Amino acid sequence: MELREIDLNLLVVFNELLRLRRVSAVAETLGTSQPAISNALNRLRKLLGDELFLRTSKGMVPTPFAENLAEPIGYALGAIHNTLNAQSVFEPATSARAFTIAMTDIGEIYFLPDLMKRLSEVAPGVTISTVRNHTVNLREEMESGRVDLAIGFMPDLKAGFFQRRLFRQRYVCLFRQGHPLAREGMTLKSFGSAEHVAIVAAGTGHSMVDEVIQRAGVPRQVRLHVPHFVAVGHILQTTDLIAVVPQAYAERTLKPFGLETAPCPVKIPDIVINVLWHARNNREPANQWLRQVVFEEFSR
The missing domain is CATH 1.10.10.10 (Winged helix-like DNA-binding domain superfamily/Winged helix DNA-binding domain)
Structure with missing residues (x-):
């Protein structure tokens, strides 16, 4: 043909x-x-x-x-x-470009405040929309150009995608200030006897947490299951429940909700947080600019 x-x-x-x-x-x-x-x-x-x-x-x-x-x-x-539709240059200061970024609710909590502050300084006309990576067919959306970037722990995006590491992070235990565990310390025994809130986070890499704890043979008392992280800070603030969460989420919730962290006594593998983009956008000036902003702001 x-x-x-x-x-x-x-x-x-x-x-x-x-x-x-x-x-x-x-x-x-x-x-x-x-x-x-x-x-x-x-x-x-x-x-x-x-x-x-x-x-x-x-x-x-x-x-x-x-x-x-x-x-x-x-x-x-x-x-x-x-x-x-290519442009030889992208002018952020005068652009009214609308970008779409795929991220989880943790990503919104961790990345968006600082990202929007930076954009207000260097690209006041640029707008951002976010989508959940598990509520759309992310591969198709990025292949078609409807999603510009993805940020987070997304091990399934491989063939046809570029990625750049922002940081590694570990999992920690999170609980309210004044919790008995803040005085006694977090051990395997106290971890198993505490009451937990478990975050399902369907469609994300965070689902491995429950699997790792279960494979380690560590019993725990899960009192509450929630589908995402948004309400976890509010819940922990007023109860004796504890949660196993990524450190990036913990960093954003300690001060607003009066919480504390402790190392998780169960060995959970660190996760790598990347910024990812499809090969079709690799040389597109606006996409190059946005991912460079993300890297400068959040890489460590």
């Missing part, structure tokens, strides 16, 4: 069907009719000799052949888009 045989618009339809999975949604996004999208899909099926998408109760599901095409087509379209 020669490239001259393929209409680039067909690949745009293919890419949007991968993302949205519904003909009606693609038609609305591209500003055309549903019959036009169906016609484009039929043309692409004939060209490639595959059904590409199958209708199911959950929408249009890609075939294995379509899934194999997803990454290279997404990358190629992104490269073409960036080339056609």
Whole structure:
């Protein structure tokens, strides 16, 4: 097959069907009719000799052949888009660029206050939106350019991505000031006898904490499970519960909530916090600028 045989618009339809999975949604996004999208899909099926998408109760599901095409087509379209819209320089002081960054709630607590302060000084027109890395298909969103950067512990983003380490961090035990453990010290015995709040943090690397503690054979009394970290400081402030949290989160909650930390008596591997970006944005000036700001502000 020669490239001259393929209409680039067909690949745009293919890419949007991968993302949205519904003909009606693609038609609305591209500003055309549903019959036009169906016609484009039929043309692409004939060209490639595959059904590409199958209708199911959950929408249009890609075939294995379509899934194999997803990454290279997404990358190629992104490269073409960036080339056609490329700027030789990025001027942060006058830019009104809107960036989207994927991070967890811990990331928002730790990174956003300092990042927004820095941007107000050097790029007052730039805006930031955040998305949770586990509530979107992060790989697809970054391949398509809808998410510019990801910050955090994200070991699943490998092929097609660049990353730069910001820092390593350990896990610590967190509890209120005046807690009996503040006087007695944190031992395996006291850790096992204390009542815990466990943070599920689905879709993030932090889920390994419970697995490591369980494999170590250390019993603990989990009194409360919560899906994220946002409320943990409030909970610990007024109870005798303890939590095992990343040190970056602990640093941001000690003073506002009157908390203390102690080394965790269970050996939990350190985690590496990275800033990650897709290869399609590697040379894009605005993306280069933002990740450099993040690195200067938070690397250690």
